[in-house]
Amino acid sequence: MATDKNAELFERARALIPGGVNSPVRAFRAVGGTPRFVQRAQGAYFWDAEGTRYIDYIGSWGPMILGHGHPRVLDAVQRAVRDGFSFGAPTEREIELAEEIVKHLPSVEMVRLVSSGTEAAMSAIRLARGATGRNRIIKFEGCYHGHADALLVKAGSGLATFGHPTSAGVPPEVVQHTLVLEYNNIAQLEEAFAAHGDDLACIMIEAIAGNMNFVRASVPFMKRCRELCTQYGALLVFDEVMTGFRVGLRGAQGVYAQAIPGFAPDMTVLGKVIGGGMPLAAFGGRKALMENLAPLGPVYQAGTLSGNPVATACGLATLQEIALPGFYQALAARTQSLVDGLAAAAQEAGLPFATDCEGGMFGFFLLPQLPQNYGQVMKSDSPKFGRLFHGLLDRGVYIAPALYEAGFVSAAHGEEDIAQTVQAAREVFKTLA
Numbered sequence: 001m002a003t004d005k006n007a008e009l010f011e012r013a014r015a016l017i018p019g020g021v022n023s024p025v026r027a028f029r030a031v032g033g034t035p036r037f038v039q040r041a042q043g044a045y046f047w048d049a050e051g052t053r054y055i056d057y058i059g060s061w062g063p064m065i066l067g068h069g070h071p072r073v074l075d076a077v078q079r080a081v082r083d084g085f086s087f088g089a090p091t092e093r094e095i096e097l098a099e100e101i102v103k104h105l106p107s108v109e110m111v112r113l114v115s116s117g118t119e120a121a122m123s124a125i126r127l128a129r130g131a132t133g134r135n136r137i138i139k140f141e142g143c144y145h146g147h148a149d150a151l152l153v154k155a156g157s158g159l160a161t162f163g164h165p166t167s168a169g170v171p172p173e174v175v176q177h178t179l180v181l182e183y184n185n186i187a188q189l190e191e192a193f194a195a196h197g198d199d200l201a202c203i204m205i206e207a208i209a210g211n212m213n214f215v216r217a218s219v220p221f222m223k224r225c226r227e228l229c230t231q232y233g234a235l236l237v238f239d240e241v242m243t244g245f246r247v248g249l250r251g252a253q254g255v256y257a258q259a260i261p262g263f264a265p266d267m268t269v270l271g272k273v274i275g276g277g278m279p280l281a282a283f284g285g286r287k288a289l290m291e292n293l294a295p296l297g298p299v300y301q302a303g304t305l306s307g308n309p310v311a312t313a314c315g316l317a318t319l320q321e322i323a324l325p326g327f328y329q330a331l332a333a334r335t336q337s338l339v340d341g342l343a344a345a346a347q348e349a350g351l352p353f354a355t356d357c358e359g360g361m362f363g364f365f366l367l368p369q370l371p372q373n374y375g376q377v378m379k380s381d382s383p384k385f386g387r388l389f390h391g392l393l394d395r396g397v398y399i400a401p402a403l404y405e406a407g408f409v410s411a412a413h414g415e416e417d418i419a420q421t422v423q424a425a426r427e428v429f430k431t432l433a
């Protein structure tokens, strides 16, 4: 018999929903224990079924950049709801959201709105293939682009061999055009282009990868990606579902444009923050490229709930808040103070620790140095991470329940929240060293 309300709900959920959850990482399989069932959230906090408060460093895996229940967002959503939930016909708000996205991302002239990052990434690949007339795509080990069949693939045995499905139910034929390469490995990238460049539709990349905790593409690696795509006529697709409007107003592409003059991707995939917590995502790029989509062009793509009026109201209100002057400076400073505090606490405890952040996104590793690729990320001590996770959870701090996930700070996280988090980490680190 379950003794606590979370455990009781988990039991009920497991009887009806596979694993008790509607997205696997929520089940705490990597860290053990009972998932917290969220009752409500406000600002930087959520409360579980027992009424226990947690400082939330997941923020719905990124979207809640303003914190939960921001008054102006709430107001916009409530007004939108009264006007209708869904029409299946165009609305002015879709144009306003498109304008807001295009205004901040110089590489994006046109966008198509969809309902999830998975859908956006899948559609971007179809468009890349349709526009180039080519089949092959490159992805990198450790990057996640949603769960479309062609993207559920891991590297094959040899260098630049085609990959194997990472999920049952994906026929090998479906991933035979997906080349999986090591992140930040320029030699392998060059080899792949030399062998397959003439049939490559695109590279898809998380430039600041948040699905292997937090790993940046090096500037020389990104520069080479851009050069090779241009040279061979392949498209460089930035999956900014996580980083878009999260690491800065211009996303990860803005970070690389500062280091590489004139840098821009050919296509951008967005999600998470642009919906402000509602199901909304997008993909966009140059006008001539985007005009390959139906109804103008031969690449089919559609959605009953695409551009949903409530979701666009939520996204629009969110984007208007984050575009206010000084928003990202304040968010980045808060995030920096968190990772600095964690690093100092780890050092005090004599614990190997490496950390990095950009804007409102951060990562840390129980490793002496920041990893450069997935193989190095996976050298992290997983049982130790599990103890760290539960130590923090017991002290009211909720970080991602898996060591290969990034963390998120919102504008609602205050100095006291950061101080409380660092203090909790100080106590837990001592037990781990």
Ligand SMILES: *Cc1c(COP(=O)(O)O)cnc(C)c1O
Pocket (backbone or CB within 6 Å): 115, 116, 117, 118, 119, 121, 144, 145, 146, 147, 206, 210, 211, 239, 240, 241, 242, 271, 272, 281
């Ligand atoms: C979350 C995520 C996705 C998938 O988005 P969903 O809305 O969960 O389908 C794709 N790419 C990246 C980089 C993500 O972080």
